[in-house]
Amino acid sequence: MANPIEERRGRRIQSVEIAFSIIEVIQNRGQIGVTEIAEELDHSKSTIYSHLKTLEEQKLLVKEVDGYRLSLKILDMAKDVRSQIGNYDIIKSELDELAEETGEIGHFGVEEHGKVSYLYKSAGEQAVETISHAGMQQPMYSTSLGKSILAYLPAERAEKIVQSVDLEAKTSETITTPEKLYEELDRIEEREYAIDDEENIEGLRCVAAPVRNGETVLGAISVTGPSSRVTDERLHGDLADSVQRAANIIELNTKFS
Numbered sequence: 001m002a003n004p005i006e007e008r009r010g011r012r013i014q015s016v017e018i019a020f021s022i023i024e025v026i027q028n029r030g031q032i033g034v035t036e037i038a039e040e041l042d043h044s045k046s047t048i049y050s051h052l053k054t055l056e057e058q059k060l061l062v063k064e065v066d067g068y069r070l071s072l073k074i075l076d077m078a079k080d081v082r083s084q085i086g087n088y089d090i091i092k093s094e095l096d097e098l099a100e101e102t103g104e105i106g107h108f109g110v111e112e113h114g115k116v117s118y119l120y121k122s123a124g125e126q127a128v129e130t131i132s133h134a135g136m137q138q139p140m141y142s143t144s145l146g147k148s149i150l151a152y153l154p155a156e157r158a159e160k161i162v163q164s165v166d167l168e169a170k171t172s173e174t175i176t177t178p179e180k181l182y183e184e185l186d187r188i189e190e191r192e193y194a195i196d197d198e199e200n201i202e203g204l205r206c207v208a209a210p211v212r213n214g215e216t217v218l219g220a221i222s223v224t225g226p227s228s229r230v231t232d233e234r235l236h237g238d239l240a241d242s243v244q245r246a247a248n249i250i251e252l253n254t255k256f257s
Contacts, residue, residue: 015051018041018043018047018048018051019051019054019055021041022037022041022048022051022052022055023055023060023061023070025037025040025041026061026068026069026070027070030069031064031066031067031068031069032067032068033066033067033068034048034049034052034067034068036067037052037068052068055068056068059071059073060073060074087253088119088120090249090250090253091108091119091120091221091250092120092122094221094246094249094250095107095108095120095121095122095221095246096122097246098122098221098223098242098243098246099122099123099124099127099223100124100125101124101242102124102223102225102238102239102242103124103125103126103127103225104124104126104127104223104224104225104229104230104239105121105122105123105124105127105128105130105132105223105224105225106121106122106123106124106221106222106223106224107120107121107132107145107208107221107222107224108120108121108211108219108220108221108222109138109143109145109146109149109219109220109222110149110218110219110220111140111146111149111150111153111161111217111219112137113137114140114160114161114164114165115137115138115139115140115146116137116138116139116140116143116145116146116149116220117135117136117137118132118133118134118135118136118137118138119134119219120134121133121134126225126229127225128204128225128226130201130204130224138200139165139170139200140161140165141162141165141167141174141175141181142170142174142175142196142199142200143196143199143200143206143208143222144193144194144195144196144206144207144208144220144222145194145206145208145220145221145222146220147181147184147185147188147194147196147208148188148193148194148208148209148210148220148222149210149217149219149220150162150185151185151186151188151189151194151210152189152210152212152217153217158185162178162181162182163178167181170199170200170201171198171199171200171201171202172202173197173198173199174199174200175199191240192209192210192244193207193208193209193240193243193244194207194208194209194220195207195208195235195236196208196224197235198227203226203227203228204224204225204226204227205224205225205226205227205230205235206222206223206224206225207222207223207235207236207239207240207243208220208221208222208223208243209221209222209240209243209244209246209247210247211247211250211251212247212251213251218251220247221243221246221247221250222243223239223242223243225239
């Protein structure tokens with residue numbers, strides 16, 4: 001016989017999952033109507049509508065003529081998240097300086113739920129347009145940010161992350177086996193920086209350095225540029241030096257909660 005308490009718990013969990021799925025759809029698609037959301041999530045219009053009304057009442061969504069959009073309350077929540085991650089002003093200052101110095105895109109990321117989450121992005125004068133933005137998550141195994149963090153996580157935590165993801169090929173250069181990934185992580189520890197050689201997005205190369213507090217890795221800082229401009233010499237030379245220098249400054253000035 002089914003346990004009614006467990007059934008209620010199950011319904012609550014599903015309801016939360018649906019609500020967050022709706023938020024993600026609106027984030028990715030922009031302003032969108034009930035029918036389109038229902039079709040994308042494969043739920044009835046009545047189910048989606050009741051969730052939309054609840055999210056609207058909680059001021060997380062705003063209803064417009066052509067559908068629903070995320071509310072500005074989301075921005076306020078994002079500011080609170082940033083304030084919880086150490087001295088955000090130091091991170092922002094160093095990343096802005098790094099982007100200005102290199103002319104490329106700079107990112108700062110932290111590990112969350114087995115992925116690298118972008119905390120801040122800064123673009124230099126020559127920076128190429130990318131879809132990355134604060135709050136976006138990317139795989140750890142195919143990004144310089146992710147690999148530089150993975151290399152310095154406790155071995156048990158790193159292995160758990162590697163074993164929990166499908167190492168699918170993002171490009172023809174992506175590392176797709178645990179064995180090769182572990183070999184790459186060993187190289188990263190030796191030189192103290194990681195590269196993404198068109199492994200996540202074709203045409204883009206990145207270099208990243210970990211930000212640490214003793215034996216603990218707190219996050220990573222990176223520079224991204226087009227492969228036509230980011231030569232091997234620049235990738236392993238000036239850019240690697242720049243991200244390591246910025247990482248050192250953040251380490252000296254930032255305490256993470």
